[in-house]
Amino acid sequence: MTTRDPQAPQLAGLAALIADETRATCLLALLDGRAWTAGELARQAGVAASTLSEHLGKLVAGGLLTEERQGRHRYVRLADARVAQLVEDLVAQVAPGISRRPRTLRESSAGSAMARGRTCYDHLAGRLGITVTDALTSRGLLRQDTGFALTDAGLGWFETAGIRLDRSSRRPLARACLDWTERRPHLAGVAGAALCRHALDTGWCVRIGSERAVKVTPSGERSLAELLRIEAGALR
Structure with missing residues (x-):
């Protein structure tokens, strides 16, 4: 019986996070090293703010992004240099x-x-x-x-x-x-x-x-x- 590599689920999960055009667009935009608001990223990706918010939630939960809130604005940036x-x-x-x-x-x-x-x-x-x-x-x-x-x-x-x-x-x-x-x-x-x-x-x-x-x-x-x-x- 073949034993599955325990890292396989993590690798598959990471690939699934990136394998979406809207999320990929966000990651590429954030390569400028700055924090972006959800609204700015929504316009960059050409999707509704509600749709973008769902994608950002997945990227944050997956450890690719970090977020902070200032007033009514939600800012996100790449989690670190490794990302x-x-x-x-x-x-x-x-x-x-x-x-x-x-x-x-x-x-x-x-x-x-x-x-x-x-x-x-x-x-x-x-x-x-x-x-x-x-x-x-x-x-x-x-x-x-x-x-x-x-x-x-x-x-x-x-x-x-x-x-x-x-x-x-x-x-x-x-x-x-x-x-x-x-x-x-x-x-x-x-x-x-x-x-x-x-x-x-x-x-x-x-x-x-x-x-x-x-x-x-x-x-x-x-x-x-x-x-x-x-x-x-x-x-x-």
Whole structure:
């Protein structure tokens, strides 16, 4: 008699949670790392608020989302970085097989903006993320030969740049995250999150549109050129 793996029900339950277009739309939207209201997600998914509420309840109960209430508003966000990594990894696996052409100019422009630069939960992705990761590597601040790891010089660089690293976090200090548009790894983990947060807080980068897309500002171009010797043309 075959003994069923005790993890099978949990895996099946997780797959069932994600295997719904409305819930998948919510998870993808929340990859921007911010908290969304139920109403905002309902509009994003194109469903009634009552329908969306039912889906959010399942995602919260399944541990993929957390929620908090402020007044009459219900806010949700991804439960943690592991959930974000799971969703992004799934996207990276299916993206090469997606060949549908953009249906509108707006959709095409949004896709191009996402490919140029975006946030992947709490770190930089797209060509921007790859360019920064390559610059860190070429300057000897980040190693990629045996997995991602900051060098001693890299730790010093973050300190000099005024980017605080939470060394007490249980998350890896540096982690490779496969970029689904570039098909190469970009920097994630504590260092990736700190760099992204610093870039947004200082105005090196700004969010554009309603998606996760970001662009580098003139101030960001100057700072990244000074700190990482990245030419402005590579950031546009």
